[in-house]
Amino acid sequence: MGIGFAVPQSGPWATPAAMRRVAARAEELGYERLWTFQRVLYPVGHPMGPVYRSVHDPVVTLSYLAGTTEAIGLGVAVVNAYVQPVLLAKQLASLQIVSGGRLTAGLGLGWLREEFEAAGVGFEGRGRRVEEFTRVLRKALTGDVVEHAGEFYRVPPSHVDPRPEHAPPILLGGTAEAALRRAGRLADGWISSSREDLAGIAPRVAVVKQAAREAGRDPEALRVVCRGVTRVRPAAGEKEDRPPLTGTYEEIRRDVDDLMARGVTEVFHDLNFDPEIVTAEPEEAMRRAEEALEALAPHA
DSSP: OEEEEEOSOBSTTOOHHHHHHHHHHHHHTTOSEEEEOOOOOOOTTOTTOGGGTSBOOHHHHHHHHHTTOSSOEEEEEEEETTSOHHHHHHHHHHHHHHTTSOEEEEEEOOOOHHHHHHHTOOSTTHHHHHHHHHHHHHHHHHOSSEEEEOSSOEEEEEOOOOOOSSOOOEEEOOOSHHHHHHHHHHSSEEEOOTTOOGGGHHHHHHHHHHHHHHTTOOGGGSEEEEEEEOEEOSOOTTOTTOOTTEEOHHHHHHHHHHHHHTTOSEEEEEGGGOHHHHTSOHHHHHHHHHHHHHHTSTTO
């Protein structure tokens, strides 16, 4: 059972000093991994809300924290497949090397059409694109000579060095059945999104594992990582509609145990998706984050 923690990345509290403080304390408390997410732009007038309004780059953030920590894992959930896979492979390989092999790389299809437009990439055919993207990324992270000619990407015979001694595990996101099956067939595991209904996660885990089994892979070797949209709130009592990971610390800890019983192998608490955190004064957001770090620590 792994428990991770997302670093301050969105809104006023996401300062370099706050990132360092959370990373250092998470490492001291025995958390499994530090996590980040990606949002490249925020279209003017879009109703996404404050979580996505101002977000640091996930790979740069982890690279910064790799130099301020020693042993805690580093995870990105997720980089979307409208970037160029060979360039991303170069960045991930370097981060894997400088961090001493601590990286987990999550990939997603992406859902914000404007980000695809800004990247010069077509929005349609995203499922086919992410499959080919994953194959190219693996080649670039592991192959002595990388060569590819496909529907979306072409790479002339090339060396993409330096390569890490061990390529980072690749997780795939997505909520549709096709995406779940893709994770089971191609990836080292599946990672849930911030919009996932965690109360119904068990059937999704079963789809991932069944797809792995059908592909001749060991389903029990796959990682199932849950982004925990964690919101600390007063006791909800016996309300049946309380969302998992929303409530008191005791309720949230019970929810983590329940998720693990449903097949999740790692939960990471992400306060960036709590509107009360990303709109608070930085000092208050950090006070709440440090309290949560202590209360939800793996051995608390």
